[in-house]
Amino acid sequence: MVRSNLYLERAQEFFAFQYDFVALALGASVIVGVVCGLVGTFLVLRGYSLVGDAIGHATLPGVAAAFLITGTQHPGALLTGALLSGLLGAVTVGVFSRGPRVRSDAAIGIVLSVFFGLGILLVAMIQASPTGTQAGLTNFLFGNAAAITAGQLQVLAGLSLALCVAIGIWFRPLAIVTFDPGFGRSLGLNVSALEMGLLAALSMAVVVSIQAVGVILVAAMVIIPPSAARFLSRRIQGVALWSMAIGGVSGAMGAFLSYLFEGVATGPAMVVVATGFFLLALFLGPFNGVLATALRKRRAR
């Protein structure tokens, strides 16, 4: 009884926005869900889902290196570091996937684990140094939306808006390249530039997201909402919109649950909510959903 009262109280606190950090956390989580949902749509359709995972893990050494170099926790420096090492990770996956005696799936695994290992190595060095104990870098592993300040949120919102506008402008060419690169080339589109742009957008989305979801699980927010959305629409615009909606709602509910249950980090909470939506879409979705397929088979008989 006491316990449920506690949860009720916390829920009231959350929705009353009694504390500033609640509103900030909610804002950041929704932004993450929407941006990752949008970028993820192209990635999942293109078959690059796990490149998102590699880039997510690859941002950690950048964050740690930026801290080591500047000696501060200035968010601008950390995010720049994350962006640079995320991009380096994406390029490295490409380099390690071409030519004889390589496997593109292994290239993803190599970049993911080695960059992450470098990140862990740097984080351990920071923690061993006298100034480093308060670096709060562990927040980057699983995300802590509650630690985001108003200034950071403004930066994240600005970057996300720019990213969404850019994708909106290049929506058609991106859609063509995602669906059929050969056709794109025949139309005179610069396919490799568009693909690089897509990977850059992914790195950007990951960087915007890591404070709220963390580097380990950011891939989930890129992969799961678009995968759910594919059961809800047949057109790429529809998939993108559904994916952004599912991502945004998952972000909001994740932030709420993380506030409600002490000790639950924001990232895992968002991922679990998104997985719930995915399962709903998988079973009930009108396009190739389990129920729809079963009904159609029955009618065919």
Next chain:
Amino acid sequence: MIQWLVDPWTWGDWMWRGMVTVHLVAIAAAVLGVFLYLRRMSLIADALAHVALPGIVAAFLISGSLDGPVMLGGAVVVGLVAAWAIQTLSNRPTIKGDAAIGIVFTSFFAVGVILLSTVVRDAHIDTHCLLFGDVLGISDRALGLVLFVVPTVLVLVAIFFRWLAVSSFDPKFAMAIGVPVGAMNYGLMTAVTVTAVAGFEAVGAILVIALIIVPGATAHLLADRLGSMIGWAVAHTVVSCWVGMYVAIYANTSAAGAIVVVGGVLYLAAFLLSPRHGRLWMARRSLLRSRTSVSH
């Protein structure tokens, strides 16, 4: 120099415990990794290593114990469930294989992390250690687990070597000559899960992936036969372990991180400098070719 190499061994028995554990785990991971790499299952290994975490937590929730067999059992059961889920999802027309892997392991992993930080918070599970490992603080339990698991895995691989080889190379042919291809597949996945669990305390859930994927990938750039590829993979991982350990000790940093970074550097070296497939030589050859064609 010699002093510098010998000293750590005199500082306490953690050094040899760490060395023995990490070497055994790394060798088993490298050998299994060769087969997984060749079967293009590197990312399944990634998924299984992640999924072992919720497996251990689930086993603890049900049994209340953290004994070796319980942990292994939980991880294997949850790992096989995850493998089945990946297979089932990727059979649906709108979900690609890589997306299926990504959906399944991230959601399982998220559940594991949440359980670790809430329901089982009071148990003696060291989250940080499970995720990132602690090579220099190996417990008796972890050492015992590794001493049991690794020889078993290696003996099984030796016994089934021909079947593993032929089913990795040409599964249709393997099926035709009566090799139980499905059993080999699931056996390999079980072995990976078991090795990952045994390695958690030493190198952690996430970095064990590097020990599985990187040695095989390096060896593929150097070897023309399966036997020599396994030899190269083991050599790669042993060198990584030694260099990484000393780097970690003298730079006062994470041993698992250092081992993985050394392994990555060795992969890069093989990628650029491998005698036959090194990209540096390939670039030089194509440069020479274009020069001669210009001069003609």
Next chain:
Amino acid sequence: MTSPAAIEVRGVQMAYDETVALRDVTVEIPTGCLVGVVGPNGAGKSTLIKGLVGAREPDRGELRFFGKPATKKRPFLTYVPQRGAVDWDFPITAEGVVRQGRFRSVGLLTRFSAEERGKVEAAMEAVDITALRSRQIGNLSGGQQQRVFLARALCQGGEIYVLDEPFAGVDASTESAIMDVLRGLRDEGKTVVVVHHDLSTVREYFDRLILLNQVVVAAGPTEEVFTAENLQETYRGQVAVVVE
């Protein structure tokens, strides 16, 4: 003919999701002949092969080998895959591939006996690849690669040989060497089924022919089946057919 047919296909239907690859296919292949399977892309040739080697069960219909209903295990059947289906980066030598042909009889741990080694050698000699034995398979030419897989099949033995486009991307001397080996097998009383693309060599190569385009358009001795009308029907105007 008194002995039962090597292969009987009765009313077999096979489909992927909603596209039908084979529809009500019924055909008989007598023992000891060299048969070509010919048809345009998407005619279901690969699907038929999959059914024969047991990689896929037919959705409907029945397969019989030597008069007995097909079971899952078909030790009498030897399959040579399409070259494109092989992982040429795999760390294995030419000899390593051929030795796989003996894996069934040597089992898991026993060493290759002198007799087994002799069979491997004989198979490599039959297709003239002994000099290439320690080359990694990716370092062989297309023709040499095809010979390696034929050697594995010879080494494996069997009563029925199924080859999926063995002449694709292969030089002329390899093509005639492969044909010599296949004729040799036929003369020993084996049954050889070849998926084939090149209409100009059909008459020269095969005793019997199966023209396939989702259904069996025609099947029987080559000289009876290989007519302009049958080919027009098989290819439905996709190629201009000239039969002199």
